[in-house]
Amino acid sequence: MAIRTENNKAWLFVIPVVLLVAFNAVVPLMTVVNYSVQETFGDNLFFWHGLGWFEDVLRSERFHASLARQLLFTGIILAIEIPLGVMIALTMPKKGPWVPVCLVLMALPLLIPWNVVGAMWNIFALPEIGFLGYVLNEIGFDYNMTQSPLAAWFTVVLMDVWHWTSLVVLLAYAGLISIPDAYYQAAKIDGAGRFAVFRHIQLPKMKQVLTIAILLRFMDSFMIYTEPFVLTGGGPGNSTTFLSIDLVKIALGQFDLGPAAAMSLIYFLITLGVSWVFYTIMTRHDVR
Amino acid sequence: MMRLTKYTPVLYIIFLMLPIYWLLNMSFKTTNEILGGFSLYPQEFTLVNYKTILTDPTWYMGYVNSMLYVSFNTVISVAAALPAAYAFSRFRFLGDKHLFFWLLTNRMAPPAVFALPFFQLYSAVELFDTHIAVALAHCLFNIPLAVWILEGFMSGVPKELDETAYVDGYSFPRFFFKIFVPTITAGIGVAAFFCFMFSWVELLLAKTLTSVDAKPIAATMTRTASTSGYELGLLAAAGSLTIVPGAFVIYFVRNYIAKGFALGRV
Numbered sequence: 001m002a003i004r005t006e007n008n009k010a011w012l013f014v015i016p017v018v019l020l021v022a023f024n025a026v027v028p029l030m031t032v033v034n035y036s037v038q039e040t041f042g043d044n045l046f047f048w049h050g051l052g053w054f055e056d057v058l059r060s061e062r063f064h065a066s067l068a069r070q071l072l073f074t075g076i077i078l079a080i081e082i083p084l085g086v087m088i089a090l091t092m093p094k095k096g097p098w099v100p101v102c103l104v105l106m107a108l109p110l111l112i113p114w115n116v117v118g119a120m121w122n123i124f125a126l127p128e129i130g131f132l133g134y135v136l137n138e139i140g141f142d143y144n145m146t147q148s149p150l151a152a153w154f155t156v157v158l159m160d161v162w163h164w165t166s167l168v169v170l171l172a173y174a175g176l177i178s179i180p181d182a183y184y185q186a187a188k189i190d191g192a193g194r195f196a197v198f199r200h201i202q203l204p205k206m207k208q209v210l211t212i213a214i215l216l217r218f219m220d221s222f223m224i225y226t227e228p229f230v231l232t233g234g235g236p237g238n239s240t241t242f243l244s245i246d247l248v249k250i251a252l253g254q255f256d257l258g259p260a261a262a263m264s265l266i267y268f269l270i271t272l273g274v275s276w277v278f279y280t281i282m283t284r285h286d287v288r
Numbered sequence: 289m290m291r292l293t294k295y296t297p298v299l300y301i302i303f304l305m306l307p308i309y310w311l312l313n314m315s316f317k318t319t320n321e322i323l324g325g326f327s328l329y330p331q332e333f334t335l336v337n338y339k340t341i342l343t344d345p346t347w348y349m350g351y352v353n354s355m356l357y358v359s360f361n362t363v364i365s366v367a368a369a370l371p372a373a374y375a376f377s378r379f380r381f382l383g384d385k386h387l388f389f390w391l392l393t394n395r396m397a398p399p400a401v402f403a404l405p406f407f408q409l410y411s412a413v414e415l416f417d418t419h420i421a422v423a424l425a426h427c428l429f430n431i432p433l434a435v436w437i438l439e440g441f442m443s444g445v446p447k448e449l450d451e452t453a454y455v456d457g458y459s460f461p462r463f464f465f466k467i468f469v470p471t472i473t474a475g476i477g478v479a480a481f482f483c484f485m486f487s488w489v490e491l492l493l494a495k496t497l498t499s500v501d502a503k504p505i506a507a508t509m510t511r512t513a514s515t516s517g518y519e520l521g522l523l524a525a526a527g528s529l530t531i532v533p534g535a536f537v538i539y540f541v542r543n544y545i546a547k548g549f550a551l552g553r554v
Contacts, residue, residue: 004380013375014387016368017431024428025394028405091296100542104535105301107545108308111534113489113506116527123314123520124307131310134326162304169300170545223398226491230510244400248492251404264401275396279389 035261053262063263065238066246067270073242074221077160081217082210084161085168089176090202092169103173106166118230121159125231132158145232149239152232156240159227164217171213175206208282215278222271243267308531314524322520337525347526350505353419354488355533357502360423362483365430366438366476373438374464378450391432399492402428407496419502425493430483437482437548441475478548481541488534505530 039049057063093099109117127133127144132155136143145151179201187197225244228234234241234249241249247267251260314322315337316330341347375381376388406425407416415421449471453463469476495507509526541548 004378006381007379008381010375010379010381010384013371017372017391017435018387020364020368020424020427021391021394021431024402024406024425025397027409028402031405031408032401088296088300091294093297102297102301103545104538104542105304107538108531108535109304111485111488111531111538112527113491113530115491115506115510116530119509119523119527120307120311123524124310129322129326131306162307165300166304219396223396223400225398225400244398247398247400248403251400257404260404264398268397268401271396271398272393275393276389279392283385 032261032264035257036265039258049258053258054266057259057262057266060259062246063266066241066243069239069241070222070243073156073160073224074218076157077164077221078214078217080157080161081165081168082214085165085213086172086206086210088165088169089172090198092173094177103170106169108166109163110166112163114226115230117159117163118227121155121162121227121231125155147236149236152236152240156228156231159231160221160224163227164220167216168210168213171209172206175209176202179205211278211282215275215282218278219271219275222274311524311527314520315528317521319519319521337521338529340522341526341529347505347508350503350508351529353498353502354494354504354506357419357422357426357494357504358484358487360419361426361430361487362480364423365427365434365483366480368427369431369434369438369479370469370476373435373442374468376435376439377442378447388435391435395429395432395436397428399429399490403492403496406493410497416497417499417501421497422494422502422504423487425497426483426487426490428493429490430486433482433486434479437479438472438475441472441478445471474544477541478544481537481548484537485534 036053037049037051038046039052092102112120124130125132125145127137133143133145142148143151145155183201184197187201192200223244224242225248228240228242229245229248232240234245247260247263250256250263313329316333316335317327318332318334318336321327321330321332376384410416410421410425415424445468449467450463453467458467491504491506494504495510498504498507505526509523538545
């Protein structure tokens with residue numbers, strides 16, 4: 001990255017990408033902005049509404065509740081998936097015939113369509129005929145995802161851990177295998193313990209890939225829609241209605257375009273803000 | 289303690305395989321047996337669910353449609369991302385950093401935000417319910433990702449390669465296709481794998497942009513689950529079949545998978 005020549009003709013190489021993405025991003029984004037400042041009474045008649053929808057959304061308790069659920073969900077899954085992923089990567093074999101087998105099996109959940117993930121966990125968690133539901137009820141828990149919010153949360157979180165921890169494992173593993181053996185030998189000579197090796201050799205090497213992992217997991221968990229929608233439908237009640245689910249309910253269910261558009265923009269800006277922070281940290285690393 | 293950590297990956301893989309096994313288990317059972325109660329393996333093994341899917345066009349065309357738009361998307365994304373990634377990895381130009389971040393912001397946009405405007409946009413350009421519409425829509429998040437991955441791999445190739453080629457009298461297109469592209473085949477494979485993956489697993493946009501002719505398999509599944517009762521066996525069989533293409537493509541990139549997930553940046 002460091003020795004790049006200055007050349008504005010490079011823009012020619014970028015044009016196809018810019019056109020394709022702009023077609024998909026700019027036009028729909030402007031449509032959303034357009035809706036967010038207007039009021040409609042049907043018949044395609046629109047009236048200027050200013051920032052009214054934004055104020056409504058920011059004050060609405062429904063939005064606060066979905067946002068709180070979203071933040072809690074993202075917080076929980078990051079707190080589980082990142083340490084768990086690092087731990088699994090640390091215990092994986094470094095070479096040998098089992099490495100590709102492990103990697104392929106671990107990557108498998110990442111390639112299953114999201115609604116199939118939801119449907120699969122729905123079947124898995126059925127109280128009487130699903131493995132998880134049956135076992136939990138047999139060992140004495142009163143587990144029913146469609147009735148108890150706690151059970152629903154437990155299932156949604158477990159599903160996400162099942163679905164995405166492998167991403168963290170693969171990233172952390174990629175960082176680990178790039179550490180030369182000499183580092184470990186040096187640590188051995190110095191008499192460093194297991195923790196010191198982790199703290200001073202493995203963790204610094206994994207720092208960059210872990211930032212990517214946190215960034216990707218933050219973005220994707222913050223936009224999660226299909227899996228919880230298929231698994232719980234946002235219920236019981238509204239207990240697992242995350243931001244995207246709520247947004248689709250307002251936009252496509254009730255067809256309240258103005259509030260939905262305003263909420264979309266606020267939602268997008270939050271994601272963007274947090275991602276920007278991660279991105280800045282990451283690129284600072286790239287330059288060095 | 290040491291012994292426990294040795295088995296962590298094994299335990300983890302067992303945890304990953306359990307729900308998949310359960311789906312397969314259900315797919316080989318008859319509806320009666322499923323509703324009859326709990327059993328760890330099918331008592332009356334049947335292939336009737338798979339037979340239904342592979343003989344009924346409303347089912348199997350779902351797979352064909354999904355494969356079609358996923359392939360289009362992969363080709364478009366990688367083809368467009370190649371020159372762009374080269375530009376980002378080799379040159380400084382006006383607004384390059386901002387452009388790169390703007391591209392990435394589209395990977396951060398929640399598809400739920402865009403569902404309705406996408407429907408209006410693709411209806412307006414009369415591409416609604418075509419494979420190309422879904423392929424183009426998925427470019428929104430796949431192109432930024434492909435650029436990001438390829439840029440990572442390309443930055444690992446020393447600049448001397450370019451310079452030597454120019455000294456040897458190669459024109460740019462000849463250098464790019466004859467020398468540069470072959471040296472980053474692994475990166476192209478990984479980028480294609482990721483485009484395939486994210487286009488294959490996405491449902492919200494694919495469902496919004498199609499109704500009959502280009503309906504993805506995932507959408508066919510949701511419809512069946514809601515309209516014709518809860519046919520768990522059929523649903524499980526359809527779900528099991530969606531795992532096959534994914535398993536197939538992972539096999540091809542198995543040696544690059546770790547580096548690929550680090551976006552070529554290790």
